[in-house]
Amino acid sequence: MLLPERSECNRAIAVRRSPWFRTILLLGLIWGAALPGRADGAALRFAHGVGGRVGHHTVREGDSLIELARRYGVGYNEIAAANPGVDPFVPAAGTRITIPGRRLLPDAPPGEGLVVNLAEMRLYYLHPLPGSRIETFPVGIGDEGWETPTGSYRIVEKIVAPAWHVPASIRARKPELPETVPPGPDNPLGGYALRLSLGTVLIHGTNRPFGIGRRVSHGCLRLYPEDIEELFRKVRVGTRVTIVRQPVKAAAVNGRVLVEIHRDGVDDPELEALDLLEGKGLLARVDLAKLKAAVSAGSGMPVDVTGE
Numbered sequence: 001m002l003l004p005e006r007s008e009c010n011r012a013i014a015v016r017r018s019p020w021f022r023t024i025l026l027l028g029l030i031w032g033a034a035l036p037g038r039a040d041g042a043a044l045r046f047a048h049g050v051g052g053r054v055g056h057h058t059v060r061e062g063d064s065l066i067e068l069a070r071r072y073g074v075g076y077n078e079i080a081a082a083n084p085g086v087d088p089f090v091p092a093a094g095t096r097i098t099i100p101g102r103r104l105l106p107d108a109p110p111g112e113g114l115v116v117n118l119a120e121m122r123l124y125y126l127h128p129l130p131g132s133r134i135e136t137f138p139v140g141i142g143d144e145g146w147e148t149p150t151g152s153y154r155i156v157e158k159i160v161a162p163a164w165h166v167p168a169s170i171r172a173r174k175p176e177l178p179e180t181v182p183p184g185p186d187n188p189l190g191g192y193a194l195r196l197s198l199g200t201v202l203i204h205g206t207n208r209p210f211g212i213g214r215r216v217s218h219g220c221l222r223l224y225p226e227d228i229e230e231l232f233r234k235v236r237v238g239t240r241v242t243i244v245r246q247p248v249k250a251a252a253v254n255g256r257v258l259v260e261i262h263r264d265g266v267d268d269p270e271l272e273a274l275d276l277l278e279g280k281g282l283l284a285r286v287d288l289a290k291l292k293a294a295v296s297a298g299s300g301m302p303v304d305v306t307g308e
Helices: 006-011 019-033 065-071 076-082 168-173 225-234 269-279 288-297
Strands: 055-058 096-099 113-117 122-126 134-138 151-160 162-165 192-196 202-204 215-217 240-244 248-253 256-261
Touching (some): 065 076, 076 096, 192 225, 202 225, 256 288, 269 288
Parallel strands (some): 113 240
Antiparallel strands (some): 055 096, 113 122, 122 134, 151 192, 151 240, 248 256
């Protein structure tokens, strides 16, 4: 099954739901409801910029990190970084897996909207009501050469059951493909899509959930099917979408300095961390040996680097 090219995003269209599509959707909802419950859910309470908690799972026969990532609402990148040395496809039964559910908020403009941090492959939904929990979902992002652009945009359209118009470049290589792939299990856009004011990019579902937490798209942002359905219900046309790339995050929490390192191809994450901490006025409170260890580990989870 082919991945869509970037130009597919701005050529998606809404189609009327047929009885056939409603049957497919119903089966998908039944299947999604059968997924094991997520440990923390998508909604987290953040205080001083940190929220959530780290969980654990003991591997049973037949488990894989890819399946566990979806079960617990994280991306493949996150669960792999948190469990170095563990075979992602056939982890040994009895292995204690860390579920990276605690995280720092990325730096972004205040107020309602979506914030996507490409470096951690995660989307945050800041609700319009003060004091609301912040919902957060893992995403798949643009592959090398098809990078998802950073910047500030708006949601301009909400599309149910988008059809994929196969780009000419793909059909030239695979002439057996149809010009249009209708809604259904072979459609790489999934059941819902949010079009951004940058016309070539959509936030959409996927028929390949194992790609969440990976560089797999041609510029679009992909969510697990159950996550895009949840997000689609809540966001409105006009909602702000801020896309950033922040491989290092930092915050002062209850007198402690926390850093979160994502090794997203950055040349020198230690230098990035030092610059960020200095800019936040936190560097003098940091144990540089602890910081160096956090950078080396690159676990993608908040780490206390406070100097004693």
